[in-house]
Amino acid sequence: MKNVLIGLLAAAWLLPRAPAHAQATAPGAALPLVGRSTGTTYRSPRFPGGPDSLQAALRRVLPPASPAFPGPLYLALELTGTGRPRNSYFLPAPVGAPALSRAGTQALLKRLEQLPAWQVAQDAPSQPGMRPDFIVLPLVLGAPAGAPALAYSDELPTFPLPAGAGQRPLAFNLLGLLQRQTRYPVDDIRRGNQGTVYAYFEVSETGAVEQRRIVGSVSRTLDAEVLRVLQLAPDALTPPRQQGRPVRVGYVLPFEFRVVSQVR
Numbered sequence: 001m002k003n004v005l006i007g008l009l010a011a012a013w014l015l016p017r018a019p020a021h022a023q024a025t026a027p028g029a030a031l032p033l034v035g036r037s038t039g040t041t042y043r044s045p046r047f048p049g050g051p052d053s054l055q056a057a058l059r060r061v062l063p064p065a066s067p068a069f070p071g072p073l074y075l076a077l078e079l080t081g082t083g084r085p086r087n088s089y090f091l092p093a094p095v096g097a098p099a100l101s102r103a104g105t106q107a108l109l110k111r112l113e114q115l116p117a118w119q120v121a122q123d124a125p126s127q128p129g130m131r132p133d134f135i136v137l138p139l140v141l142g143a144p145a146g147a148p149a150l151a152y153s154d155e156l157p158t159f160p161l162p163a164g165a166g167q168r169p170l171a172f173n174l175l176g177l178l179q180r181q182t183r184y185p186v187d188d189i190r191r192g193n194q195g196t197v198y199a200y201f202e203v204s205e206t207g208a209v210e211q212r213r214i215v216g217s218v219s220r221t222l223d224a225e226v227l228r229v230l231q232l233a234p235d236a237l238t239p240p241r242q243q244g245r246p247v248r249v250g251y252v253l254p255f256e257f258r259v260v261s262q263v264r
Helices: 050-061 101-110 174-178 186-191 222-229
Strands: 004-009 024-033 073-079 085-091 134-139 159-160 195-203 210-217 249-263
Touching: 024 174, 050 134, 050 195, 085 101, 174 222, 174 249, 186 222, 195 222, 210 222, 210 249, 222 249
Parallel strands: none
Antiparallel strands: 004 249, 024 159, 073 085, 073 134, 195 210, 195 249
16 A cells, blocks of 8 residues: 655744634744744855845856846855855756756856855754755846845844744744645645745845745646745745845745655
């Protein structure tokens, strides 16, 4: 007999049963974006000079938008302890979106090798949704439509705690709350579709959650399910801050789907 087990990983094991809608919130309470604590300090890789310096450096090395270089693209970097890429790859584009050719991928990665080494926190343990050696960079090719969102900031935003959760010490985060409300589509289970869907959104200077979209794809139906859940994310209670100033930041969150078969 074959049983199919479904795992939505990363932070789901930390959560109590979530309410049907993330918008219902408890007054005076907050939960972090990622991680196990209520802290808002950013603990993933930092670029020398800060996120503004990163934007300037990317503008210098990135080519203009063209059929060979469609955009935006999302670059995943796994870093060594010295801040150099151990592994780098582009997230798979959603179905129907233009994708880089192999030659285009290699050419763009070659340009990005010109960037200086990142600063990796040596004492920061991995937490759900937050690794000290991993970052996903949105790459905007050509002139941006407006002021682009920063890739990170000193302080992460906080979000409303769901109503009914009480005032107990927090052991979960917004990422886990959203994962808890995600359902594995039956057709994807039957077909064995699995992997990590990456969702992107921006938190503005006022805390508004905007620009929600899928930037790393597995299948149309898994992408649609993650996008549905992403629409439940409430606006932030406190916005991201860089050197004490509210800023707009873009975030990429993973939603991992796994089908595990057991034969009895």
